[in-house]
Amino acid sequence: MIEMPPLQFAQTNGIRMGFYEAGPTDDRPPVVLCHGWPEIAFSWRHQIKALADAGIRVIAPDQRGYGATDRPEPVEAYDLEHLTGDLVGLLDHLKIDKAIFVGHDWGGFVVWQMPLRHRDRVAGVVGVNTPHRPRSPIDPVELFRERFGNSMYIVQFQDPSREADKIFDSRVEQAFDFFMRQPLPRKDTGPAEPPTAGLGASSKLNLAFPQMIAAYDAKYDPRKPILSAEEKKVFVDTFTKTGFTGGINWYRNWTRNWERAEALDHTVRVPSLMIMAENDAVLPPSAADGMEKVVPDLEKYLVRGSGHWTQQEKPEEVSAKLIEWRRRRFG
Template sequence: MIEMPPLQFAKLNGIRMGYYDAGPMSDAPPVVLCHGWPEMAFSWRHQIKALAAAGIRVIAPDQRGYGATSRPDAVEDYSIEHLTGDLVALLDHLKIDKAIFVGHDWGGFIVWQMPLRHRDRVAGVVGVNTPHTDRAPVDPLQIYKKRFGETMYIVQFQDPAHEPDRIFGENVDKAFDFFMRKPMPRKHANVGEAPVGGIGASSKTNLAFPQMVAAYDPGKDPRQKILSDEEKKIFVDAFKESGFTGGINWYRNMSANWARAEGLDHTVRVPSLMIMAENDAVLPPSSADGMENIIPDLEKYLVKDSGHWTQQEKPDEVSQVLIDWRRRRFG
């Protein structure tokens, strides 16, 4: 039986957002959990339960374009300003002054942006797998193209005809079978084991995810599943309803986000924690090297024997790290 708090809704920042809110309302600062792609607040089910049981208030939204939250049509409505603005508006709705923002995958990129853009609303930041970096010297899409070629999924996601969206939408069940597995041990790793995130991967890694999902045969995949059948059904049903375009539109703003970030001070001036996963092929622990240079108050923690879906692969360990750090730094 999967336990989740009741889903609540708020009208904010031009959308209707679905979110979960658990733990004592009096606890401050609360922890806001931000998911990545292709996920939703349900990805944090283990942490919601554990943090609430530890007496910590925890809030987990389905972010713009996902799950129970609105999916605007315009690509521009998924800019970094909108995505960080949604989190500020959620705090306003809940009458919360400051929060600790925890983000995995794309959610990690969003939470590292929060203290750069909304410093007065951020008590602390935790990145799960996703490092914080200074602004790239050139458009990130040019880096992806040069390093991985035109078939790399983020490059493909720029397709105005939405072909990747269609492929995933026609193969939802296969997509979650493909993505939500533990990586093979390193000596056996090959195509199909790379997860979804930033630019830490080797240029040999096959990142043509739409085509890989279309051709995928779950029966021939030796990797261990992360999700139970019941858990997978929740993801599959949600994405059959929502489609993938909302989440992919986050990627379609990467060049515009990069252009508008010129001149933005990328130093993070709040207590921060970087949780790294030993076997994440796209966001390896080495991608977090040098974060200390732009985050003066940074701790790091390595989760061993975990691939990309760290909070679901190693839920108890991730939950305990969050609880310990939160208590140590914020009482």
């Protein structure tokens, strides 16, 4: 049986946001858990229970475009100003002045932006797999195109025809079968390979996730699933209902976010923790090298043997680290 608190709703920043809350409401500062792509608040189910059981107030929203939360039509409604503004509005709804923001994958980009844009609402930040970096000197989408080519999924997501969305929307179960697996055992020479098992000739594509999923057959995938059948059904049912476009629209704002961040001071001036996953092929631990230059009060923690879905692959370890760090730094 999967344990989740009851779904609640908040009017925030022009949308209705679904969220889950557990733990004592007088605990401060509470912990806000922000999911990545393609995920939902349910991705934090293990941490919600563990933190609440430890006496910590915990809040996990379905973010804009996902799950029980509204999915506005305009692409620019998914930029970082909106995504961080949604979290401020959620704090306002719950009458919370400051919180610790924890983000995995895309949620990590959002939480590292919180102290840059809303410093007075942030007690601390935890990045799970996603590091904080100084602003790139050139448009990141052009960087991805240069480094990985036009087939790289983030570059493909910029295509206004939305072909990638259609591939995911027509193969929801296939997508979660493909994504939600542990990496194969790492080679001695470096991090785990990108998830290309079960793809035949398509495995030559570099991060071309739409084509990988279109060609994918779970029968031939040697990687171990990280979700039970019951857990997978939650993701599949949710994304069958919502589609993938809301989450992909976050990627369609990459250039806009980069352009509009030029005037920001990119130094994070709150207590921060970086949780890295040893075998994440897309966001390896090396991506966090040098973070101390822009995050002066930083601790790092390595989760060994984990791929990209760290809080679901190694839930007890991630929860224990969050609890230990929260208690040590905030009482």
